[in-house]
Amino acid sequence: MTNKANLNNLTKSEEDYLKALFQLLIEDNSEKVGNNQLAEYLKVSPASTNNMIKKLKTKNYVVSEKYGKLELTDEGRAIAVRLIRKHRLWETFLYNYLNFSWDEVHEVAEQLEHIKSYKLIDELDRFMDFPEKDPHGELIPNAKGEYKVIPKITLSSLVEGDVCKLVAVNDGSVNFLRFVSEIGLALSSEIKVLEVREFDKSIRIQFNDTVETVTRKFADNVFVKVV
Amino acid sequence: MTNKANLNNLTKSEEDYLKALFQLLIEDNSEKVGNNQLAEYLKVSPASTNNMIKKLKTKNYVVSEKYGKLELTDEGRAIAVRLIRKHRLWETFLYNYLNFSWDEVHEVAEQLEHIKSYKLIDELDRFMDFPEKDPHGELIPNAKGEYKVIPKITLSSLVEGDVCKLVAVNDGSVNFLRFVSEIGLALSSEIKVLEVREFDKSIRIQFNDTVETVTRKFADNVFVKVV
DNA sequence: TAAAAAAGTTAGTCATGACTAACAAAGCAA
DNA sequence: TTGCTTTGTTAGTCATGACTAACTTTTTTA
Numbered sequence: 001m002t003n004k005a006n007l008n009n010l011t012k013s014e015e016d017y018l019k020a021l022f023q024l025l026i027e028d029n030s031e032k033v034g035n036n037q038l039a040e041y042l043k044v045s046p047a048s049t050n051n052m053i054k055k056l057k058t059k060n061y062v063v064s065e066k067y068g069k070l071e072l073t074d075e076g077r078a079i080a081v082r083l084i085r086k087h088r089l090w091e092t093f094l095y096n097y098l099n100f101s102w103d104e105v106h107e108v109a110e111q112l113e114h115i116k117s118y119k120l121i122d123e124l125d126r127f128m129d130f131p132e133k134d135p136h137g138e139l140i141p142n143a144k145g146e147y148k149v150i151p152k153i154t155l156s157s158l159v160e161g162d163v164c165k166l167v168a169v170n171d172g173s174v175n176f177l178r179f180v181s182e183i184g185l186a187l188s189s190e191i192k193v194l195e196v197r198e199f200d201k202s203i204r205i206q207f208n209d210t211v212e213t214v215t216r217k218f219a220d221n222v223f224v225k226v227v
Numbered sequence: 228m229t230n231k232a233n234l235n236n237l238t239k240s241e242e243d244y245l246k247a248l249f250q251l252l253i254e255d256n257s258e259k260v261g262n263n264q265l266a267e268y269l270k271v272s273p274a275s276t277n278n279m280i281k282k283l284k285t286k287n288y289v290v291s292e293k294y295g296k297l298e299l300t301d302e303g304r305a306i307a308v309r310l311i312r313k314h315r316l317w318e319t320f321l322y323n324y325l326n327f328s329w330d331e332v333h334e335v336a337e338q339l340e341h342i343k344s345y346k347l348i349d350e351l352d353r354f355m356d357f358p359e360k361d362p363h364g365e366l367i368p369n370a371k372g373e374y375k376v377i378p379k380i381t382l383s384s385l386v387e388g389d390v391c392k393l394v395a396v397n398d399g400s401v402n403f404l405r406f407v408s409e410i411g412l413a414l415s416s417e418i419k420v421l422e423v424r425e426f427d428k429s430i431r432i433q434f435n436d437t438v439e440t441v442t443r444k445f446a447d448n449v450f451v452k453v454v
Numbered sequence: 455t456a457a458a459a460a461a462g463t464t465a466g467t468c469a470t471g472a473c474t475a476a477c478a479a480a481g482c483a484a
Numbered sequence: 485t486t487g488c489t490t491t492g493t494t495a496g497t498c499a500t501g502a503c504t505a506a507c508t509t510t511t512t513t514a
Contacts, residue, residue: 013471035492048472050493055470067479067492098350108344115342117335123325240501262462275502277463282500294462294509 008079012114015083016042017052018061019113021072022080027149032069078145085141086121087113088134091171093124095135102135102169103177136177137168137187137223153226155191156201156219162193164224176221183212191224235306239341242310243269244279245288246340248299249307254376259296305372312368313348314340315361320351322362329362329396330404363404364395364414364450380453382418383428383446389420391451403448410439418451 010018020042024033039049053070056062061076072080090112094100100108122143125131134140141147152167166189169180185191185207194204194211201216214222237245247269251260266276280297283289288303299307317339321327327335349370352358361367368374379394393416396407412418412434421438422431428443441449 011470036490044471045473046492047474047494051471094347097354098347100346100350104346108342108347111342111344112339115335115338117338119327119331120321120325120335123327127324238500263460271501272503273462274464274504278501 008116010079013052014056014059014061015079015114017049017056018072018076018080019083021062021070022077022084025070025072026077026147034069038070081141081145081147083113084147085143085145086115088138088140089121089124089128089131091134091136092128092131092140096128096131102181103174105135106171106174106177135187136171137166138171151225152223154220155193155203155205155214155222155224156216158193158196158203158224158226160193160196162226164191164193164226165189166191166222167225168223170221170223173221176218179218180222184208184210185222190227235343237306240279241283241286241288242306242341244276244283245299245303245307246310248289248297249304249311252297252299253304253374261296265297308368308372308374310340311374312370312372313342315365315367316348316351316355316358318361318363319355319358319367323355323358329408330401332362333398333401333404360414362414363398364393365398378452379450381447382420382430382432382441382449382451383443385420385423385430385451385453387420387423389453391418391420391453392416393418393449394452395450397448397450400448403445406445407449411435411437412449417454 017038021033021038024030024038024041030037035049035053036046038053039046042049053062053064056076057064060073061079062070063073064070087109090109091105094105094108095102125143130142131140137150139148139150150167155164158164166185166187168187169177171177189207192206194206196203201219202213203216203219204211204213206212244265248260248265251257251265251268257264262276262280263273265280266273269276280289280291283303284291287300288306289297290300291297314336317336318332321332321335322329352370357369358367364377366375366377377394382391385391393412393414395414396404398404416434419433420430421433424430428446429440430443430446431438431440433439
């Protein structure tokens with residue numbers, strides 16, 4: 001009945017914490033991630049985080065000294081990468097095959113990423129012919145657990161006259177994603193920075209013959225590659 | 228962030244109990260389902276079942292008098308049917324698109340049936356072009372929650388000379404399913420009963436030019452339609 | 455129909471993973 | 485360097501959903 005190969009004995013919560021820690025450490029490139037920061041990211045109390053970190057340390061997924069910064073072991077990191085692989089593959093499936101929109105995929109993928117079955121995810125990968133990127137433009141880790149990030153900077157770091165291509169968007173907020181598609185931006189859109197207003201850092205951009213003014217907050221969540 | 232339409236506020240456990248109760252009541256056609264019977268079916272203690280039934284009664288999914296038999300309310304039944312719909316659609320997807328075998332689909336579908344998203348399941352249904360039956364031959368309830376059973380009897384109820392068609396198999400045991408495919412039986416196979424041995428009720432059957440002797444226990448789990 | 459067996463219930467315990475409140479250690483600023 | 489603020493930790497509580505052990509009600513059968 002039970003296929004050992006599918007069981008890594010982690011609860012949904014344990015997985016959530018490991019993935020969150022990975023995202024703070026590696027994706028956000030923070031050089032120090034502390035207990036409270038992780039708590040805030042996961043929207044739980046610092047006490048809960050402390051508790052779970054203790055547990056993950058005994059299981060050898062996390063390393064940290066008392067009052068020190070949090071780090072992932074190779075095994076903890078591998079689990080997080082697998083979760084991200086699963087999340088992005090499911091997002092791709094929902095988007096490409098099940099008519100889900102950009103802003104709808106995340107919530108359901110958050111549930112699907114916890115399904116335990118190696119075969120399921122590798123077959124899904126094969127079924128979609130090994131997609132490289134998810135619908136938000138992020139690279140999908142392969143079955144070997146190789147994690148890569150595409151070189152990208154935020155739109156807000158550009159200056160007047162720069163021309164760039166949209167390569168990815170932050171998938172953390174449904175409202176943001178909805179707005180991105182509403183104004184007509186999509187992956188690979190070519191964007192030209194017309195003006196950066198000093199007093200509030202808002203930016204006038206042009207794409208597909210459309211001109212829009214976006215806030216600094218918006219531009220922080222749009223990832224581009226200068227062309 | 229949260230789409231109310233996707234949330235029915237039931238935990239995985241609550242869902243498991245409702246589905247189990249439905250399966251005992253309707254699929255096994257029992258006229259009385261008791262607390263201990265449900266406990267045994269779910270492989271938990273009678274105390275656990277009692278506890279959960281109490282909870283499901285306050286939520287109006289289950290009705291029963293003290294020391295009386297268990298029954299589902301319309302709402303409880305609707306939830307169970309939705310779970311069965313999800314389970315069978317996922318099984319169909321795994322079998323038809325992801326190279327899962329008969330005996331592998333159940334375990335993963337048990338997890339997938341708890342994913343909360345109406346859109347997900349209705350789109351999956353559309354993607355597969357509204358399949359009628361799951362890989363084991365059972366009918367898939369539609370989006371309106373209509374539950375039907377195909378007329379079927381067990382192979383063990385036949386007598387010498389009967390000819391029948393395999394319409395479904397009990398999906399409860401991996402070993403059984405594996406054995407069914409090993410000997411070469413598949414849905415729609417035409418089976419002829421050559422001999423019923425009185426002393427141990429074992430049956431000699433013929434199908435696709437193969438002759439096999441199967442036990443009574445085996446024949447109890449094979450569902451057929453006399454032709 | 456009375457005793458035994460089976461079925462159902464209750465009380466109390468445990469692990470998980472949340473929480474608050476209180477406290478301790480680090481880090482920063484005056 | 486002495487406070488003050490931020491960060492981290494501990495203790496104790498709660499809900500969920502398991503469990504065992506003990507008890508009660510119902511059903512069976514001798």
